[in-house]
Structure formats: structure tokens, C-alpha cells
Amino acid sequence: GVHCSVLSTENHHSSFAIGQKFQLDDVIEAQQFDRDILSAIFQVAREMEEIEKNSPGSQVLKGYLMATLFYEPSTRTRLSFESAMKRLGGEVLTTENAREFSSAAKGETLEDTIRTVEGYSDIIVMRHFEGGAAKRAAATAGIPVINAGDGPGQHPTQALLDVYTIEREIGRLDGIRVGLVGDLANGRTVRSLAYLLSKYQDVKIYFVSPEVVKMKDDIKDYLKSKGVKWEESVDLMEVASKCDVVYQTRIQKERFGERIDLYEEARGKYIVDRNVLGAMQKHAVVMHPLPRLDEITVEVDGDPRAAYFRQAKNGLYIRMALLKLLLVGW
Amino acid sequence: GVHCSVLSTENHHSSFAIGQKFQLDDVIEAQQFDRDILSAIFQVAREMEEIEKNSPGSQVLKGYLMATLFYEPSTRTRLSFESAMKRLGGEVLTTENAREFSSAAKGETLEDTIRTVEGYSDIIVMRHFEGGAAKRAAATAGIPVINAGDGPGQHPTQALLDVYTIEREIGRLDGIRVGLVGDLANGRTVRSLAYLLSKYQDVKIYFVSPEVVKMKDDIKDYLKSKGVKWEESVDLMEVASKCDVVYQTRIQKERFGERIDLYEEARGKYIVDRNVLGAMQKHAVVMHPLPRLDEITVEVDGDPRAAYFRQAKNGLYIRMALLKLLLVGW
């Protein structure tokens, strides 16, 4: 079942010591993580970066079997998890199109599917089209479940890799200045990121988005309640000059339905290009959850501050860390 | 090619001794198995249940490659075979959608496809939409072929896991009382099960089904010729009280075509619920080949006599046993 971590701050060293059990049974939502466990997970992710081919570390999950149960296709996320498992010596059972296997096809419930698949594997990574599906799966399964995105709901490993990337690129999380740009209304990525950033001190967030896809009030209120400063702006250049991180996102056409005119207007409004780079500080970086269309121009790619492909790679290390922690502990 | 076992009863010990060659070249249909070889296979399956991660037993198929050639999707069966192969240290080549690879797409014959795939792998597990396809594949291939279901034809590993489950749950097969419930006309599962049960002594089978999907005469005649007692009943409660096994099946909507009214009538007729459980004996169990819709209510799941998820898991052990036997022998 879902297990929300309750960690006493005094004994982190022993809680996270090698050989200890991981505090979570499943990874379902960003809310499960506090800054202490994040810090410990990031430490493991950093060790994952150092693992060499055919070293003992590369065999830590030998004999374990991961089932990737994807009810909607997401090749990027699936490959990242499968690469993570195999980099640690584990094996994978793949279902790119689990929908055929499910209620949609013959009327089987998600719970029954999970009870069958848990008989064949040691951990389930699930992508689903319905919010809350991951929680239901975790409540049923006797083995760990990782949520790889459930509809409009959560995608916690993306949130973790974003925060990990900021720490790796900038060197700290307290005192960070982040500009969230683009589709702030529909993007679960930026919403989860705002949520996790609230765990750090003296954070400032700038929202830069077309009018139709502005950040919603629930997140704004949440940040306020946690003492996180935020500000809305229509001036990307000015925000870029102040931030440590410019986090650009894709305007999602599918959210606009018939209103192609609104989509086209929103899409062209805030582009990260050479000019934006020029306004940014030397130590600052550009991030993006990918895939990108033209909201970051390709001329930016060659700049060392373009961090989005390193960010994608960090997803590998975060997922290696989580698989290792859930299956064999600290 | 297909090889039907002809076993002399006097020398089982030596025939099934460790290191001996398996008696079958391929697994195509339930008719290939007699009670002696079933008993020996079940013994191997039981050993498979005990294999621990990274033990020598978990590496018995290291270096072997299985091709899952599925001309129609069946994620449940595919995952079960792939898990079995990987639990024994083997590797897998997957085709979820071999139909594109076949005559349907460019006009290649099944025989040509098999001749190509046998060059890439050590064993072929095939699911096909045409009855008899597995036999044709086995006749062509120089490597073992396992039939994972061929259209309206056979699905022998399902039949084996059903019998294995009865033995594991009840402790014996001679003298068993089994109630077959639901769609007895179209379900290849119950037909194969009736066939295999006829190999045991003093078996009694009860048929409980809606009028439109009654057990056909060929199986009834076959059972009679083998001295198996059977009885038709419309009273599920009474049958449940007498049986060791209540084997429920799904009414298959797709068999009713336009006659949704007949489907709805048949579907609601015999449900295994708390009341049926109440009538059952303490040692008896409920089985189901899965997926289930509402022909077993979820309130039954928590009862220790609900054996259907254990049954699904037994499929893993039976398939591990068959892969091991076909590739490296007893």
C-alpha cells in the first residue's frame, strides 16, 4: 500500500544508512518526499552516475524483474526506466500497450491485472490514463509500484529529476530563483516542481505564461502558505536576468481543442532564444521536460547553459536510485 | 516435428531421471500428455516454486533465447512465458504483433517466418489466430515450439496449469469432484480440462451452464467412453456443496454476435458470490482462467478458497518447467 514517509529529523544518518530498508513502499506522488529523504535519494543518484560497466554496482538488481505496465504509450519514460533497470543488472517485462490487457478490452479491473502481474515480477512501473490509478495499483499490489504518470495526476519521478537537476547544475536548492515559463495551467510538471521547491528555504518563483494558460490559484495559495515568494511577469527577458533556472515548457496543443487561434497565439509568445540566453546570468541554466517543439530554438542547444538533455539523462540516475531503494534498500 | 509421447509404464524412474531427454519435442496439444508425464512435469514445477533469486537453479537457461511470436495480443500469456524464461536466466525476443510480420502483411507463409525465426532463437512460443498453426510451425521448426493458444484450437499450458492447481490445492486428482460453470460451449479451457481430468480415476464432473452455452456432446461422449461420470445441473448451490473445485468461466460476449439479449441473460445466470462460498466445503476452492468480469464477485477474493490468482501464478511454474524440460531435459 501507499506509505507516506514520516521521518524524525534527528536520526537521518541511521535511517538512511547502508542496509536499512527504504522508507517508502511505493512511489506514487511528489507529496511523499520531504527534503531529508530527497537529499538522501539524490546522494544515491549521484553514486549511480559513477557506476561502471560490469562493476559490482552494475549488478545490484541481478535476479530482479520489473514489469513496465504502460496503459498509454510514453516511449521516453519507458526507455528511461528500462535502461535504469538494466544498468543495475535487472530484467524487464514490457507492455507498451497494456490497454488491450485491461478493462478497456475485456472488462478486467485494474486490480485484477495488478494481482496477475505481481505474480510475474518484483516491481511494477505503471503509466495510466486515469488520475489515481497508481494509488489503486499500489493499494492492491504486494510488490512496489512506481507511478510513471497517471493521466492529469502525478508524475513523481519527473518532479524528482527536475529538483535533482537544479541541485546538480546550480549547486544548491535553498535560495534558488526559478522562472517557470509556458503552459503553467496544464503542465503537471511545473505544478509538481512548484510543490517540491516549497520544501526549500528562501525560494522565489516567477511565473511567465500566456494569459490563457496561467498558473492556477491552488498552487499560488499553496506556495503562499509555505512562505514561498512568487511573482507573475509578462517580461521573459527581465525574469531571465534574475533567475538561476529558466524552466521552459511546451504549450500543449491538445488542450486547446478547436481554438487553434488561441493555441497559435500562446505558442509564439515566450520563446527561449539567443536573446534570452544573452540576458541570463553566467551560472544560470535552461531546463525543459522534453519533448520540445520550437519554444527553445536550436541555437540555444550549443550553449553550456542548455541543461535539458543533461536533465533527461538525470532521469536515468533518479530512476536507478528509486529502483535500487525500493528493491534492496539503502 | 510434433512428437506424441508413448511411454511404457514400467520404467518411469529412468525415463524421467535427471539428465534424461524430455519425451516431447514440442508442446502443441493437451493430448500429448498422459498421467505419468503430467506427474513428472508437476514435480519439476514444484521445484520451480522453490528457486531463489541468484541461486544456481535460476541460471539453468542462461545463454538460451526464446522468441515470443504472437500473431494476436495476449499480454497475460506473453508476460507469463517471458517471466518464466527470465526467472531461469534465459533471454527473450518479443513480437507483440507478429501479424505485421506475416502473410497478412506481405504474403509470407507461416513456414517461412518460422524458418527465419528459428535462426535467431532456441525456442519459439507462438500464439496464432488459426487453429492448427502451432502444429504447422512445429512441423517446420528444427527447434522446440510451444503453442500459447491457436485460435479455437488448443492452449495446452493453460490446461496443464489448471490440473497442476487442482493437485496443489486439493492434494490429489483421483476421486476429484469438479463443477465446470459458465460458458462450456465455447471455452477451450474447460474442454481441455475435461479432457485431461479423464486420465484420472473416479472423477466426477458437474456441468452448470446457461442453456445457450451448454457443454457439447463430443466431450460428453468422450468422458463416457473413458468411464468419467458427469451430470448436468441447473443448481449451482447444490453443485458447489458437493465439489472439490468450482471452476468458473467468463461468458464470452463476442460469441453472441447481435444477440446481446441472450448474452445478458446468460451472463447473469450463475455468479459465484458469498452465498456460493457459503455452500462450499471448507477444503474446496474456486478457480477461474482469468480475466474475470463479474461472474465471481470481488467479495469472494478475500476468502482463502479463492484460488484464481494462485492459479495464474502456477502458470509461471508450469511454463518454467516446460521451458527447462524442452531446452535441457529432466
Added chain:
Amino acid sequence: GVHCSVLSTENHHSSFAIGQKFQLDDVIEAQQFDRDILSAIFQVAREMEEIEKNSPGSQVLKGYLMATLFYEPSTRTRLSFESAMKRLGGEVLTTENAREFSSAAKGETLEDTIRTVEGYSDIIVMRHFEGGAAKRAAATAGIPVINAGDGPGQHPTQALLDVYTIEREIGRLDGIRVGLVGDLANGRTVRSLAYLLSKYQDVKIYFVSPEVVKMKDDIKDYLKSKGVKWEESVDLMEVASKCDVVYQTRIQKERFGERIDLYEEARGKYIVDRNVLGAMQKHAVVMHPLPRLDEITVEVDGDPRAAYFRQAKNGLYIRMALLKLLLVGW
């Protein structure tokens, strides 16, 4: 990036010695290979034929991860590469349907996809529907890329396995007589083969094809410029009697559009059957890139000169050789 081999002929022994780096960074097109490197690659392929299960040679790619990025399905080619990787102890990340992952779905460029996937794997095998896609991928990737067919463009591993098969079957390449039969206008296979054969001495090629799918002038002119003799013929029996290799190909229906009549006429024109076999010399062989329809009758299959399934198997050894060479060198 694409690296075209420039080999000085004097120091082959040292260039191809065990432990040396492979001369190519990627395998994109047949033009990258000269006869010296082909000869050295074929030597490695021959060693691949001898590798036994669980021998040290079967573990030479242990710890390496190959991503099969297929933008159009080609199960035959995909399974061949995946089998090759696994036969050498490597692991595989599969995408049967990368098109969903690409610009076609959300508008991501091929270059962005490659930058992501190279973070998850050690080598990329790509099939694409657009000519030139493999070159673009190789120019982006920091890891090796193998072209597994890019639209109307190249399919270099097929060309290599064809030449390898001729050498294995006939024992030499200089002085060879090859009849290319069937669709010579559209088949990239025969075009690449003609190209590679021009690297050998005293080669003679016969073109036998229906009028509508004759070999195009560019290849004819190329062969002439390289001193390769060629001849067009309408008499398959006579050509068969002179050749070492009868290379038959499928008439591709999809190239004829509405003109089914022209397709049917072309299709029935040149069939390799018992009569053609009868005209062939004892040492000669029949080859075909597969799949075949009825352009070679099944009665030919049993003749030892029917080399097409051995040819398919040779694809495995060539791909094992290339994977080994690109990842760990000579």
C-alpha cells in the same frame, strides 16, 4: 558523426589486429566499406558462427545496451539485431513503434529524440521511413548508430550479409557471376549489392527483370565506370545456367499503385522453380532477401542450393560482428 573509412592498404594486419579500434564510428551506407575492411569483417562474422553458449565469446558485450529505434515496423530485421546483441551478452531496449515517440506525434525532431536515447544506451539501431535519417542521427549522436534501413535509402547490413553469403556459399568473390532477378528498379537490396560487387575483380552481373522494373541507368553507368561487366537478359534459364548466384527478389506490389494489371504481369514473369534449378550448375545457389511470396516455389526449398534461409541466418553473424566491432573494436 559519420566517418568514412580511408584505409591505407599497406598496414591491414595492424589496422585490423585484435584490440585495435574499429575504423568506422557508425554504419550508415554500403559506400563506407572497401574490400579490405569487408574481408576483415567477414573474418569476424565467421568467428561469430563458432561462438558457443556460455563461452567467454558469448559475453563480449556484457554490460552494453542497444536501443532499437524503429520508426516503421520490420520484425525480421529487429529480431535479427536483438538476437545478435543478446548472443553476445548485451541487453536491448526496444521500440517497435518509435513514430509515436517522434515528430509525427508531438513534433519533436529526430535530433532531439537521438539526444535523449543516447543518454539511455550505448548504441542505436535505427529504422526510419525517410532517406537520410540515419546520417542525421549519426551526425547528432555521440554513440554509434547503425542504419537498419532508411526509407528508399540504404540498408547496409543487408548488403553486407548478401556479400558474406556469396563468399560463404561459393568460396570467393572475385570472378563471380551473379544473376539479379525481379524488381531491379525499386529494390534497394539489389542496388546495394551491385554497388558492393563492383569492389571485386572480374565480376559479371546479369539483369533479368520485367520491363517495368528494369535496373536503372545510374547503377549501370556506375558498374561500367568500375569495369564490371553486365548484361540484360530476358532468358532466366540461360542466365541460371551461367551464374554462380541467382539472386531473386520480390516484385513489390506497393510500387505499382493502381496498376494492378502491370503488377500481376511483372509478378508472374520470372519464377525460380524446379526447371530453373535444373538449369543451374551444381555449385551455384539461389538467394533471396526475404520475405518471398511465390517468386521462388516451395519445391526449391529442399534443394541444397536453396541458400536463402542460410542467408537470413548470416544476417545474425554479420550483425554480431558489427555490434562487436563498433562497441569494443577488433
